[in-house]
Amino acid sequence: MRYRFPENFLWGGAVAANQVEGANDVDGKGLSTSDLTPQGVFGPIVERTPGDTNVKDVAIDFYHRYPQDIALFAEMGFTVLRTSIAWTRIFPDGDEEAPNENGLAFYDRLFEEMTKYNIQPLVTLSHYEMPYGLVKKYGGWGNRYTIDCFERYARTVFQRFRHKVKYWLTFNEINMSLHEPFTGVGLQRDSSRQQIYQAIHHQLVASAKAVKACHDIIPDAKIGNMLLGGILYPLTCKPSDVMKCLEQNREWQFFGDVQARGAYPAYMPRFFKERDITLEITDEDRQALKETVDFVSFSYYMSGCASADETEMEKARGNILDIIPNPHLKSSEWGWQIDPEGLRYLLNVLYDRYQKPLFIVENGLGAKDKLEADGSINDDYRIKYLNDHLVQVAEALDDGVEVLGYTSWGPIDLVSASKAEMSKRYGFIYVDRDDTGNGTLERRRKKSFYWYASVIKSHGEQLQPAVKK
Numbered sequence: 001m002r003y004r005f006p007e008n009f010l011w012g013g014a015v016a017a018n019q020v021e022g023a024n025d026v027d028g029k030g031l032s033t034s035d036l037t038p039q040g041v042f043g044p045i046v047e048r049t050p051g052d053t054n055v056k057d058v059a060i061d062f063y064h065r066y067p068q069d070i071a072l073f074a075e076m077g078f079t080v081l082r083t084s085i086a087w088t089r090i091f092p093d094g095d096e097e098a099p100n101e102n103g104l105a106f107y108d109r110l111f112e113e114m115t116k117y118n119i120q121p122l123v124t125l126s127h128y129e130m131p132y133g134l135v136k137k138y139g140g141w142g143n144r145y146t147i148d149c150f151e152r153y154a155r156t157v158f159q160r161f162r163h164k165v166k167y168w169l170t171f172n173e174i175n176m177s178l179h180e181p182f183t184g185v186g187l188q189r190d191s192s193r194q195q196i197y198q199a200i201h202h203q204l205v206a207s208a209k210a211v212k213a214c215h216d217i218i219p220d221a222k223i224g225n226m227l228l229g230g231i232l233y234p235l236t237c238k239p240s241d242v243m244k245c246l247e248q249n250r251e252w253q254f255f256g257d258v259q260a261r262g263a264y265p266a267y268m269p270r271f272f273k274e275r276d277i278t279l280e281i282t283d284e285d286r287q288a289l290k291e292t293v294d295f296v297s298f299s300y301y302m303s304g305c306a307s308a309d310e311t312e313m314e315k316a317r318g319n320i321l322d323i324i325p326n327p328h329l330k331s332s333e334w335g336w337q338i339d340p341e342g343l344r345y346l347l348n349v350l351y352d353r354y355q356k357p358l359f360i361v362e363n364g365l366g367a368k369d370k371l372e373a374d375g376s377i378n379d380d381y382r383i384k385y386l387n388d389h390l391v392q393v394a395e396a397l398d399d400g401v402e403v404l405g406y407t408s409w410g411p412i413d414l415v416s417a418s419k420a421e422m423s424k425r426y427g428f429i430y431v432d433r434d435d436t437g438n439g440t441l442e443r444r445r446k447k448s449f450y451w452y453a454s455v456i457k458s459h460g461e462q463l464q465p466a467v468k469k
C-alpha cells in the first residue's frame, strides 16, 4: 500500500525555548519557572543563586547556533518548525509595561532565518515556563492579574511578528497542570484542587483572550490550543471500567472542550461538586471564553488504560502520569508505552469531538543513541517508531480527519523536559553533549535524518506498512 499525504501538509519538527536555546541570562532575559527546575519538570524547585548553573542554561545553544540548525532542518525539507518564545525574553519579570527590545530582536532574527528557507514558524506562546517574577510577586496563575500580563505579552508578540508568523499556539500541554502545577500554572505542588482549577480557569481565559488578540491583529493567521493527548482505553470491557475511562478522558478533554467549543462542558458542574470545588467565573470570563481556537493541536507519545478497580489504580501510582499500563503494548526505555494505532484513534476522537482541523505538534521516541566509531548513528528504532505513527496518520487522513501537519518532537537532540537529561534523545540530528553538560555541541546527521528527508520529499510515499508481530 502506498501512502500519499496532501501536497499542502506541513512537515517538520518541534522544539521549545527552554529546552534548546540556553543563553539563559543574556540580552535581558528574566528568570523563568523552567530555570527553577534544573532537574526537570518533576524535579525539585530550586531558587537560583548567583553562580549556580545547570544543563538547561546552555541546553544546545540554539540561541547562537540557530542558523546552522535551521539549515539542517531545511536540508530535510521542513516546511514548518514549531518553537516557543521565552516569555521572559520579552517581559523579564512578566509585569513590565514595556517589552525588552533585545528579546524581540532575537525572535526577529530567528523567524527571518526560517523564512529564508520557506519554513513556517509555528509558535507557542508559553511552553512549560512563565516569568518567575509573576509567581513570586502574585502567585502565578492563581492570580487574575496574570491574565492581563499574558494578554499584554501576547499582543506585543502578535504585533511585532504579524508579518512573519501565521501559526500560533497558546499554552503547551495546557492539561499538564493537573500533574505538575508549578510548571503549568506557577503554583506550589501542595496546592489544593480548588486552587489548581481556579488557576487553570484563569489560564483558559487568558488563552481565549490571546486567540481574540491574534484574530484582531493578524486576521490571516491561525491560532490553536495544545493538549497532552493522553488517550485512555478501558482496562477491561466491564461497564464500570468503560465509564471510568470516559470520565478520565474527560479530565484532559475538558481543556479542549473549553478552548474549542467556547464554554465549560455540561459534565463539569458535577465533577466540581463532587470535589467541593467552587470557581470564581465572571460574566466577562464567560464572554471571553467564547472566542475559540482555529485548530486543535496535541502531543502524542503513548496511550494508557483506566479502571474502576481501586487496586489497579493504586498499582499505577508513580507511573508516568499515574496511568495503568496496557498489557498488549511494549514500552520505550523510559517506560512510555508505544501505540501507533492510538494516534489514529486519538485523531478520530478529537476530530469527531471538535470538527476543527488538527495538528500533531509532538510525537517521537526518546532513546539512548550510540555514536559509532565512524561517527554514524544508526537509529533504526526511531525510524520504526516514526514510520509506524505516520502510517496511522495516513490512515486517519483516509478516515476523513483533517490534519494540518506533523512536527515530530525534538528533530535535534535537546534537554528532556521531565528529567533534564541530554541522554534521552529524540533527534534526527545528534548533539554532542551529555547529561552533565560535557561535549562540544557539534551536530551530526543520524540515519533517521536521511529517512525523514525521504519521507517528506515523497509526501509520505516512502512509508512502509507497519509489520504486525
Ligand code: BG6
Binding pocket: 016, 019, 128, 172, 173, 299, 362, 366, 409, 415, 416, 417, 418, 419, 424
Ligand atoms: C511533552 C513536552 O510533554 O513531552 C515537551 O511538551 C517534552 O516539552 C516532551 O520534551 C517529551 O518529554 P521528555 O520528558 O522526554 O522531554
